[in-house]
Amino acid sequence: MRNARAANTIEVRVNEFPLAVRRVRERRIVVPDHWAAKRSHQTLAVRRPVQEEVAHDFKPIPHFRHELAPEMGREGDPVRKMSPRRPHPLRKRIEQPMSPSQAEHSKTTTPDTDWKQLAGWVERCDAPAIEAYLKQLSETDRVHDLGRLTADARSELLGLVHPEYAADLIEEMPKLLAAEAFEDLTPDNAAEILEELASDDQANLLRHIEPESAEAILDHTPSLAADSVRGLLEYSEDTAGGRMITEYLAVPATRSVQDVIDEMRANVEEYADYAVQYVYAVDQAGALAGVVPLRELLLARPNRSIASCMVNTPVKVRADAHITEVFELFDEYDYIAVPVVSEDKTLVGALLREDVDELRLDEAHEQERNARGIVGGEELRSMPTAVRSSRRLAWLSINIVLNVTAASVIALYEETLQAVIALAVFLPIISDMSGCSGNQSVAVSLRELSLGLIRPKEYRRVIAKESIVGLINGVVLGAILGVLAWLWKDSVALGLVVGSALALNTVVAVCIGGSVPLLVRRLGYDPALASGPMLTTVTDVCGFFLTLSIATAALSHLIA
Structure with missing residues (x-):
């Protein structure tokens, strides 16, 4: 049974340094040049002991999250059960062979099959045809076709296919669509799919659905996995503990x-689905004592103790550390993973660089949406029209x-405009050019804030x-326009008139554009969301005011 096997497996790669490189259907391993010249791609297959007498004296440790589960092994053979873990993206994912019925369907379908045919299979509950069709598509085409289905059809599709494949589809779909389809499943069906996801993906998925629905799903999940997910959900989403x-x-x-290597070699299947790059050494209380890179472990003398070859002062992060601290940590250190410890230094998890990079990308997308006026989270055209309209109106109403x-500034100088109508041609030019200069300053401030090069209180230096x-x-642009x-x-x-107005407004725009993100961040708001409208308003008001006020002062020369 896969769930039983996957719950206790980890794969160990020898002489490999995996970095996330996503391919169309698989994720491969990339090995940097600074590793040993002979980089074999052999897999060290390891299995943890099934019988207690094989386990030597490896003692249970609190954070190891295991329990005796006699039903998992041969009759009468207790096995230490760990929380479920699907193959991590750092490892190459191997497709399961298609069943005869799936192969038969694949002969009659092609990647060009219209998505409506997929909807028809869902309506007829034809699971073999659904899986055969989706598996021959690229990831992009799968996401496209799933996105074209109705919300009810997506949810029904996830319930029809095998839970393991449903988990693969959830990982590929946008979070919004995945959470919506997952929440509409029956609790027992959703629990089966949840067990096939990685622990961090489990928590992330449940965060995006209603708490009542999440609790109902966890009630149908095995207690060990449910307790693990509940523990992750206790941490805030923007902390290290919430992402580990x-x-x-x-x-x-x-x-x-030698004992550790023997332990691993004796338990190939139990570790096959885990991504392990480091061995964490702990004391009897479960506190982190050190870290041993897997390569160092394999190259060390067999009779040495783990304590003698471990890094005694490992880089670690507190579970309650904000995600910005995590970003800074991974920017400073080139590690595949970093251990996560609790307040009392107990080892509670690990943060993978691949997951941190994905989170950094998500935050960049969110900032871009905010800057463009898409507030309230991610928006997809599959969402209800009323929701999409209300979100956009919230932003557009402020812009009115x-x-x-x-525009009120222009009304104050109506007589000047009537006297020199040519000024109306240059007003949008001055406003737009100044806005472009200000946006450049905004981009620099946002970048320096993300890198930690400036602090909100340093706005005077920025100005x-x-x-x-x-x-x-401003002088150069003003001279050209003049x-x-x-x-x-x-x-x-x-x-x-127009040259001096553009020069002065450019100075105002860059000062506002550079300082507003710092001031907004100091007030505790998202600088990407508020900087744009504030900059636009200031540059427009100042541009119109400077142009028309200077023109009013020089009106006698303009109409001469």
């Missing part, structure tokens, strides 16, 4: 290298107020730096 995995290899620091504020750049660029205005209307006065 609870599957890791930990051994007492007093054990010998801001634009009216800018000083940006004002110099703004003055240089010359064009002079040549167009043969009016030196008009050229001086």
Whole structure:
């Protein structure tokens, strides 16, 4: 039974340094050049002991998350059961061969089959045809076809296919669609699929559904896995504990290298589905004592103790550390994974670089959505129209107020515009050019904030730096626009008005663009969300005011 086997398996790669490289249907291993010249791609198959007498004196440790589960092994042979873990993306995923019925369906279907045919199979509950069709598509095509189905059809599809394959589809789908389809499943069906997911993916999926639905699903999940997920859900989503995995290899620091290797070699199947790059050494209380890279373990003398070859002061992160600290940690250290410890230094999990990079990408996408006015989370066209409309209106309504504020400045100088109608041509140019300069400053401030190069309280320094750049660029851009205005209307006065207005407004725009993200961050809000509208309003108001006020002062020269 796969669930029983997958719950106790880890794969160990020898002389490999896996980095996440996603392919169309599989994820391969990339080995950097700085590793040993002879980089064999052999897999060290290891299995943990089934019988207690084979286990030597490896003692249970609290964070190892195991329990006696006689039903998992041969009759009368207790096996230590760990929380379920599917093959991690760092490992190459091997497709299961198709059944005869699936192969028969594959002969009559092609990747070009219309998605409506998939909907028809779902309606007829034809699980073999569904799996045969989806498995021959690329990941992109699968996501496309699943996205075209109705919400009810997606949920029904997940209930029809094998739980293991349903878990694969959930990993590929956007989080919003996956959570929606998963929540509509029956609790027992959803629990079967949940067991096939990695621990961090389990917690992340349940965070995106209603708490009542999540608890109902956990009630139908085996107690060991349910307790593991509940433990992860206790951590905030933006902390290290909320993003860690609870599957890791930990051994007492007093054990010998040979004992640990023998233990691993004796348990091939039990570790086959785990991604292990480090062995964590712990004391009798379960506290992290050190870290042993797997390569060092295999190359160490057999009679040495784990304590003698481990890194005594390993880099670690607290479970309650904010995710920004995690980003900084992985930027500073080139590790595949970092151990996560509790307040009392007990080892509670591990953070994988691949997961941290994925989270960093998600945050970048969120900032981009916020900057473009997509508030309230991810938006997909498969969502209800009313929800999408209300989210957009919340942003657009604010922009109406801001634009009216800018337009009111023009109304104050109506007489000047009537006298020199050519000014109306240059008002949007001045506003737009200044806005572009300001957006450049916003981008630099957001980048420096993400890298930790500046702090919110350093806005004075930012203004000083940006004002110099703004003055240089403003003079150059103002001179170009002024010359064009002079040549167009043969009016030196008009050229001086629009040129000086653009130069001054550029200085204002870069100072505002550089400092607003810092001030917004200091107030505790997302700088990407608030900087755009504030910058647009200020540049419009200042641009219109500067142009029209200077023109009013020089009106006698303009109409001469």
